[in-house]
Amino acid sequence: MKRNISVGILAGGKSSRMGTDKALIRIGNERMISKIAKELGVFSEIIVSAGQSRAYEDLGFDTVYDENVEVGPMEGIRQVLLHAGEEYVFICAADMPFISKELVSYMTGYISSDYDCYVIADEEHIHPLCAIYKKSVLPVIEELIAEKKYRLREIFSRVATKYITLEQTVFDKKTVRNINTRDELREALRPLVFCVSGFSDSGKTGLVERLINEFKNDGQSVGVIKHDGHDDFSDIPGSDTDRFWRAGAVKTAIFSDTRYALTCAQKTDPASLIRMMCASDDPPDVVIMEGMKTSSYPKVEVVRRKICDQSVCTKESLICIATDCISPKSVDVPVFDPEDAKGIFLCIKNYFKKEFEG
Numbered sequence: 001m002k003r004n005i006s007v008g009i010l011a012g013g014k015s016s017r018m019g020t021d022k023a024l025i026r027i028g029n030e031r032m033i034s035k036i037a038k039e040l041g042v043f044s045e046i047i048v049s050a051g052q053s054r055a056y057e058d059l060g061f062d063t064v065y066d067e068n069v070e071v072g073p074m075e076g077i078r079q080v081l082l083h084a085g086e087e088y089v090f091i092c093a094a095d096m097p098f099i100s101k102e103l104v105s106y107m108t109g110y111i112s113s114d115y116d117c118y119v120i121a122d123e124e125h126i127h128p129l130c131a132i133y134k135k136s137v138l139p140v141i142e143e144l145i146a147e148k149k150y151r152l153r154e155i156f157s158r159v160a161t162k163y164i165t166l167e168q169t170v171f172d173k174k175t176v177r178n179i180n181t182r183d184e185l186r187e188a189l190r191p192l193v194f195c196v197s198g199f200s201d202s203g204k205t206g207l208v209e210r211l212i213n214e215f216k217n218d219g220q221s222v223g224v225i226k227h228d229g230h231d232d233f234s235d236i237p238g239s240d241t242d243r244f245w246r247a248g249a250v251k252t253a254i255f256s257d258t259r260y261a262l263t264c265a266q267k268t269d270p271a272s273l274i275r276m277m278c279a280s281d282d283p284p285d286v287v288i289m290e291g292m293k294t295s296s297y298p299k300v301e302v303v304r305r306k307i308c309d310q311s312v313c314t315k316e317s318l319i320c321i322a323t324d325c326i327s328p329k330s331v332d333v334p335v336f337d338p339e340d341a342k343g344i345f346l347c348i349k350n351y352f353k354k355e356f357e358g
Contacts, residue, residue: 006084007040007091008090013051023056025185036097045085066079068145074141074151077091078138091130095179098176111132115160116133116161118131119162121163128155130176133155191283194300196301199307205240208224208290211288223287224244224253226254227290228256249284274287293312301313302321303321303322315331319334320347320348
């Protein structure tokens with residue numbers, strides 16, 4: 001993997017169709033711009049172009065600001081190129097949550113002395129905000145700004161540009177997809193994913209069954225994934241996965257560290273199972289994972305006095321606690337009785353409010 005490039009993320013746009021700053025919308029438990037920066041953190045540096053906004057100052061990024069106002073992304077690219085430490089800079093937008101380090105690395109393989117820009121293109125569009133720019137294009141950008149020509153394609157008409165055809169790669173259009181509207185955000189975030197965690201015999205399975213019913217009554221389809229630490233499972237009548245199916249889950253899966261319920265002899269993980277559940281014409285709206293108390297996914301933790309009388313999940317990952325022994329005054333997250341499925345459901349719904357309501 002070539003890593004001798006800088007990365008510029010363009011943020012600070014008007015987000016008029018979304019109605020709120022797209023870069024700060026949460027994808028799971030992290031903001032969209034942070035998700036992108038984390039994915040591309042393998043490269044030498046991350047620079048955020050914030051336009052005129054000061055909204056990103058607390059996120060810990062190296063941030064640059066527009067000097068020429070009302071110019072749009074061309075000024076953002078100019079500022080990133082001015083401050084970048086590397087000769088080549090990959091530029092993307094802060095509303096591209098599916099951008100991958102593998103795509104950027106693939107693009108760096110085209111870098112040569114023949115071109116100044118390397119741009120992803122498909123049969124419908126070219127993508128100026130999924131492109132590598134050489135710092136030598138700075139004078140051209142400044143010339144275009146002086147001429148009040150702000151369309152990014154103007155850059156490519158004046159410098160040597162290599163168009164990298166997406167259809168001839170292993171990457172699909174989702175990788176370069178922008179999220180502009182609430183409907184697009186809701187579709188991109190489908191399914192919502194959270195865990196019901198806790199020690200064995202704490203009542204996780206029963207709570208999952210009741211939550212399935214709550215989501216069904218709210219018009220949401222549900223898939224369930226169960227982690228089994230003992231590598232001894234089946235889907236026979238009476239088993240947990242059978243109970244989930246009878247409760248109304250549209251898809252179920254169970255996995256251990258060495259196999260999963262489809263009995264394929266290979267290792268899997270939660271992210272792979274989620275993709276498998278959603279690789280159909282009718283993916284679930286919600287995926288509940290039972291277990292996974294040490295994962296980074298949002299969680300409802302079940303804490304029972306007879307098993308363990310304290311929370312063991314990290315506070316940052318908790319949606320709420322379902323417990324018969326922890327006082328609400330002793331923790332910083334909502335606390336419910338384990339039998340209060342309606343209250344827990346409404347708490348989950350509030351946690352994912354933007355995704356539910358759009």
